[in-house]
Amino acid sequence: MQKGDVLFRQDQTTSGLYRVDSGCVTLQRTGLDGDTLTLHRAVSGGLFAEASVFSATYHCDAICSEAGSVIKIAKADIVATMQSNPTFSEGFTRLLAVQVQQYRAHIELLAIPSAKERILAAVQAGYLDSTVTELATRINLSHEACYRALRGLCDDEFMVRVGRGKYALPR
């Protein structure tokens, strides 16, 4: 799986969910005007497209953002294992419950009006694990506003710049 590879596209018939062995996959949707919105980032060990087990089509695009490998788990296998193995079933359900809460937290984050505060909250929530540009697509900001806010947060000493494009919370 190379960077830029498409695992699946929105509206394609679902075949199953995926597990990331290495590298990174982002789930994104492309707006009518062509701009991309990042809905999820799955890194090593992470699953993605879990909800597809209960859906006929995928609801977003899955694009490889960092070369690596994934394994696909067929829908039928998941459904069968859920019926025969209550422990697995509970784990899978829990996974979705956690996602629901994460999305709620994300929606709360998106509701923060100030760019600086929103970015600070995002960084504290561990969102700054990729590029600044990518962060911007996750939190509804232009990348310019993102850079400026990071700059401002560093000036205010809420964050520190630790290299070109590298920012961190002060220890």
Add this chain to the structure above:
Amino acid sequence: MQKGDVLFRQDQTTSGLYRVDSGCVTLQRTGLDGDTLTLHRAVSGGLFAEASVFSATYHCDAICSEAGSVIKIAKADIVATMQSNPTFSEGFTRLLAVQVQQYRAHIELLAIPSAKERILAAVQAGYLDSTVTELATRINLSHEACYRALRGLCDDEFMVRVGRGKYALPR
């Protein structure tokens, strides 16, 4: 259950999930600055706080927004039924999967930059089931901007005004 009643508060220990028999309950969180954000609206027949089954504390406040009644379903009952009844288990899991997709769609809606387009998308998605003010808290707009955008959409004939505070899509 009267309007304004608090079913539970954020950070309280979870006791179970709820089913709305009549009336309406909203799940909301209050920002640091005191403004409220509506995360979910449950009407007759709807469940809420499903994710609480896998969480020690509630992650938002549940407030009655329309008088009615609810029944509480204990966490232990859900867990037990899930283990003994695979059909129930699958249904519950499906419920959470649907929510995940709904939240993703909502996040996509929040990413629409133009207020008018965002509101139109929200109305088409059936969000205009309560007051305009309440709609505003769901889609990250001030209520003034919301009224103005609705007015604009009516002027452009993308919507029609059917009474004081009542707007609808043209048939």
Add this chain to the structure above:
DNA sequence: GATCCTTTATGATTTGGATCATATGCCTCT
């Protein structure tokens, strides 16, 4: 009926983020 509160509604002003423009650093591919 009088009072209070919420929702609806709109006008005026301000401001923060989008947009446009430009430039540099870095990585990859050839």
Add this chain to the structure above:
DNA sequence: AGAGGCATATGATCCAAATCATAAAGGATC
């Protein structure tokens, strides 16, 4: 080494939404 592309970065300008202000309509309560 050179070329192209993407991320980084910042400055200038513009505009749409936030904010502030005001007011009327409707509902609930006394």
